[in-house]
Amino acid sequence: MPQPLLLIFDCDGVLIDSEVIAARVQCELLLEEGIELDAGDLAARFAGLTWPAIVERLSEETGQRFSKAFMKRVDDEIDRRLGTDAEEIAGAHDMLDRLELPRCICSNSSAARLELELDHVGLWDRFRPYVFSAMDVGKAKPAPDVFLHALRVFEVAGERAVVLEDSVHGVAGAKAAGCRVVGFTGAAHSYPGHADALTEAGAETVISRLADFPAIVEVLGSWQDI
Numbered sequence: 001m002p003q004p005l006l007l008i009f010d011c012d013g014v015l016i017d018s019e020v021i022a023a024r025v026q027c028e029l030l031l032e033e034g035i036e037l038d039a040g041d042l043a044a045r046f047a048g049l050t051w052p053a054i055v056e057r058l059s060e061e062t063g064q065r066f067s068k069a070f071m072k073r074v075d076d077e078i079d080r081r082l083g084t085d086a087e088e089i090a091g092a093h094d095m096l097d098r099l100e101l102p103r104c105i106c107s108n109s110s111a112a113r114l115e116l117e118l119d120h121v122g123l124w125d126r127f128r129p130y131v132f133s134a135m136d137v138g139k140a141k142p143a144p145d146v147f148l149h150a151l152r153v154f155e156v157a158g159e160r161a162v163v164l165e166d167s168v169h170g171v172a173g174a175k176a177a178g179c180r181v182v183g184f185t186g187a188a189h190s191y192p193g194h195a196d197a198l199t200e201a202g203a204e205t206v207i208s209r210l211a212d213f214p215a216i217v218e219v220l221g222s223w224q225d226i
Helices: 019-032 039-046 051-062 068-085 092-097 111-120 145-154 168-176 194-201 210-220
Strands: 006-009 103-107 131-133 161-165 180-184 205-207
Touching: 006 145, 019 039, 019 051, 019 068, 039 051, 051 068, 068 111, 092 210, 103 111, 103 145, 111 131, 131 145, 145 161, 145 168, 161 168, 161 210, 168 180, 168 194, 180 194, 180 210, 194 205, 205 210
Parallel strands: 006 103, 006 161, 103 131, 161 180, 180 205
Antiparallel strands: none
16 A cells, blocks of 8 residues: 555644543533433433534434534533643654654534634644644535545645544544544543444544554555455
8 A cells, every 4th residue: 555645633632631621511501401311321322413513413312402602602612611621632742753744623612612612722833734624625524525635735645644633523524535544532521332343434443542543553554445
């Protein structure tokens, strides 16, 4: 297989341990609407999906409709907490120090939220201006749009890009874009069977420590795609 030329990172749940923070906010405010959910279960079920997509699924399950004002209140509170409580995934800075290939972020989060949380943990300047929000370029993951946008910007073919993803939806989108994918299970929202789910979605291998990613990138060029 050809040697990688581009590294693509998801943000939430890969670089920043933020999925659980968002899920806690969502559960707290959903409880006010009469819907009781566990934050860990919600994070595991809906990791990688946008808040509107989560609300759509909850509406299908419960029959309850949610106002735009409620959805905005949840988004605003998530932004507030990410700006104060978010932490980098252990080893993120050290990992980036060991990687020399061009890199970018492809996320379902909004551009404003990405800048907010990445700046809070000191990672914004390590990626800008190559921080891409699916909201700005097309459909959200599991659609491949944001990954295809990154490939066009860097003028790299999909098989020459390696994506690090923590969600089934993200893995599916990256595979649909023709990229090679490494799954990640090192965030707080990881769950039993997480690695198997990522493998079934198309990840070639799965790691639980960011420290292992540089070595994986080195050997991917000699692996047969599976």
